Amino acid sequence: MSLALDLPTIWACIIAFAVFAYVVMDGFDLGIGILFPTFKPGRERDSAMNSVAPVWDGNETWLVLGGGGLMAAFPLAYAIILPALYAPIIIMLLALIFRGVAFEFRWRDPDHRAFWDVAFTGGSIIGTLAQGITLGALLQGVAVDGRQYGGGWWDWLTPFSLLTGVSLVVGYAFLGATWLVMKTEGDMQAHVRRLAGWLGAGTVGLIGVVSAVTPFLKGAYYENWFAWPNVLLTAQVPLLVLIGTVLFFRSLRRGHERWPFLLALGLFGLSFIGLGISMFPYVVPGAVTIWQAAAPDSSLIFMLVGAVVLVPIILAYTGYAYWVFRGKVGQEGYH
């Protein structure tokens, strides 16, 4: 396992960053959609929706960068993985359509607001479930035949992929709840704070279950985690998860507003690092490495020039957009 900084490795890191940015940013948007039915119609639902209305589109764009980047940097992996996960990906795209338009449609059509609220929640839950299933189905490995997918159309559906699907729903709801702790006040904040506690416990528990099962899937996962001396490094990840969990519950109990969200992001970050340890250097687990799947250097260099210049600029103005809409939703005094 070499960590030399060659072009495919750099691109694997960039795409991993894009996927992570998507998971945490659209994660709390989707989480709000998942939790939507627990909010009272009217003021509570409106503020939950408004807390992400100005930023959801930018958040979802990371999904396009993740997918487009995979096609550009690792076209072979893109060509194998997407047909392998055909059903969950198509379902995710359709679900995200309902979720996305609901942001606008519910304001335009008060007579059918209840319908678009159901579309918002349904789209968020099904979209998240499909993303989690996609992850699990990839982790458990896909059949490869030459330069193509070689398996059947229901291969993705297993107890493990359902487990990762449900885990992601709980995890996104957790992110959404902690985001709303930061963005709301009063009764609603008390409500989401209670939810954040339960969902935090659920998320950490499910991280534990998925982590316990993963090394026993086929593939090099067991090796990657437990081979000496790597285990000295990899063991830090569960340790940090434990510390993060303790800090999270402490900050929640003490009534902090920002820390629960930041620590939830931290827990997601650690899970993501764990995922990286499991998969590296494969992009299709057990079948195709990042070097086998990489596009020619002339493609990777051309894009790298753009990414080095543009991604920091993107992060800067994305940060600006968040800053403009900072503070409690629907409250004055943050100009």
Added chain:
Amino acid sequence: MFDDISALNLARAQFAFTVSFHFIFPAFSIGLASYLAVLEALWLRTKNEVYLNLFKYWLKIFALAFAMGVVSGITMSYQFGTNWSVFSDKAGPIIGPLMAYEVMTAFFLEAGFLGVMLFGMNRVGPKLHFVATLAVAVGTFISAFWILSANSWMQTPQGFTMNAAGQFAPADWLAIIFNPSFPYRLVHTVLGAYLTTALVVGAVGAWHLLKDRTNPGARVMFNMAMGLVAVAAPIQIFAGDMHGLNTLEHQPAKVMAMEGHYQSHPDGAPLILFGIPDQKAGEVRAQIAIPKASSLILKHDPNAPLAGLDTVPREDWPSVPVVFWSFRIMVGLGMLMLALGAFSVLARVRRGLYDWPLLHRFALVMGPAGFVAVLAGWVTTEVGRQPFTVYGLLRTAHSAAPLDAPAVAASLLAFVIVYFVVFSAGTGYILKLMSHAPHAGEPGLEQGPDHPVRTAGITPAPGIQHASEGDAS
């Protein structure tokens, strides 16, 4: 074998359906974003309230159209992999980076500033808000730049070598980006988007002028829209002609299909105005034609020889009936746009722009013409380059993912149902917004009776408040 063919055709139908639906929204939002930037600039310059009201009027429509464009666009970026995986593997090293640049330079720019543009006026003030509007407008153009470069490369590929894995490996990025058909396609498409928007804005203005010819907002939008149609329609016809000559050079079979030229004409080809192409027999039945006119248009010489599809192997023929008719629909609508522009100039000279109901009715009927023309144009160019995805090099039949027909049939059915439910609702909401006459004190997205929370606690900036008081009095 039969299963393979039907899975392929289902995948083609799915791509055609989803991309056609998708393109309706950018075709409108590219032009509308620029129009909003112009309106806001005019408001900042003149402080004339009517521009701000129009800005807010069209902003609500833009928000809906843009959201539908975003959600239908994400589908497209994944469909290359789900349904055209072999194409993605082979052409990904070239198409992928072009699309990655589109995401990094355009999508983030649009999405990042869209929130400020829609909801941020009272938070950042008018000047910074204008910067956000401009960023969104520029973003839509940059997006068109990259995606049309990618499409054009598939039509006129160059600047690559084939590597050992059978992939198109980029050798010269400038040659790839600025491939031969790209400048023509870019100009033709962006002008088409501007015309589409102008026709919609003109139709909405006309509708309200027919009801009340004194409405100041309706007058301004009708005036601006007709001005753009009068200027852009003739330029577009010229640009389309240039694009056609470029296609003749690089994709002659496409032009043969557009013209209905199954046979070669060694001494001057006729311009077939109408007819019924018979692909099996390889001839156009019941044709009405002008002798030698096609050679005159395409070669600027009535006696120049023009090759027909009889010089092309039959397995490389595009579907002539589709291309022949879609091309005529596009050109016919272009001529009607030219007529509308000319009529509006006449009305302007005679001081009847706001007072001629016939002009308003004509503009109203022409409202959807841009969308139809744009889609007909895309059908012409995309069906006309068949049977290839990368022209002359990679056949469509060899590009598809190894999917079973039932899987693609199920997803196609799901797309059709979801798109009709979601996008007909969205189009209905847009039409509802358009049916309200623009008026003084037009609510924006962050205020208004139906969304109380967005107004909660946010007081308009002093300048805006002052301006709206001035308008109300």
